[in-house]
Amino acid sequence: MTRAGLVVPPLKGRVPPDAALMYPGTAFLVEGIGVSAMTAAGYAEAEGRLSDCARALAERGAQGVLLFGTSLSFFRGPAFNAGLEARMAAASGLPSMTLTSALCRALRGLGARRLAVATAYDDAVNAMFAAYFEGEGFGIGAIEGLALTSLSDAETASEDAVATLSRRVVAATPGAEALVISCAGLTTAGVAPRLEAELGLPVVSSAMAGAWAAQGLAGGVAAVKGFGQVYEREFTR
Secondary structure, three states: OOEEEEEEOOOOOOOOHHHHHHOOOOEEEEEEOOOOOOOHHHHHHHHHHHHHHHHHHHHOOOOOEEEOOHHHHHOOOHHHHHHHHHHHHHHHOOOEEEHHHHHHHHHHHHOOOEEEEEEOOOHHHHHHHHHHHHHOOOEEEEEEEOOOOOHHHHHOOOHHHHHHHHHHHHHOOOOOOEEEEEOOOOOOOOOHHHHHHHHOOOEEEHHHHHHHHHHHHOOOOOOOOOOOHHHHOOOOO
């Protein structure tokens, strides 16, 4: 059985619903890093526990480690993100990646550069997202969030709220090549495939891209049908 390790933002972490739905045969091992709020201060306080979480996952038998927190990995830019990956790999001895890197890999695999972005975040964190991804060569047509700072509020956000916001940012982005739904706390596997069919655009969500990357990092078969075109591709380390 594939054993995929996830470092998740809440201290009392759970297996993300999208991951369990996409890969029901995988054992997802979870360690919570304890992000108190989806703010720069909340991320900064928590990131120091990353190595301990990665080490614990290795000790529990994980075959790869993914930091399942998008804003936690993009909030200080690309060099910081790369440093997080190096710290996880050093602590665990396992293939390691952040969710921000997984999103970039998924988008590049699609050849998508101009993005419409729907998030759970407030304006301050949205600005961090835009700075990171523009620095990586992507164009942000429109970005708008649900203005949430609580992890629990993100986890309970409705599919209708995500869908409404997604339609709005796509409408505001002529020539969009992909819709990004950012925040791994949002549950998106039920709504993303419907949005992809409705909008005629590939939809890349944090939670689903994270599950896809974690599966591949752990050596499992990541290509899966029925969730969107990006996830029909095999993940390569």
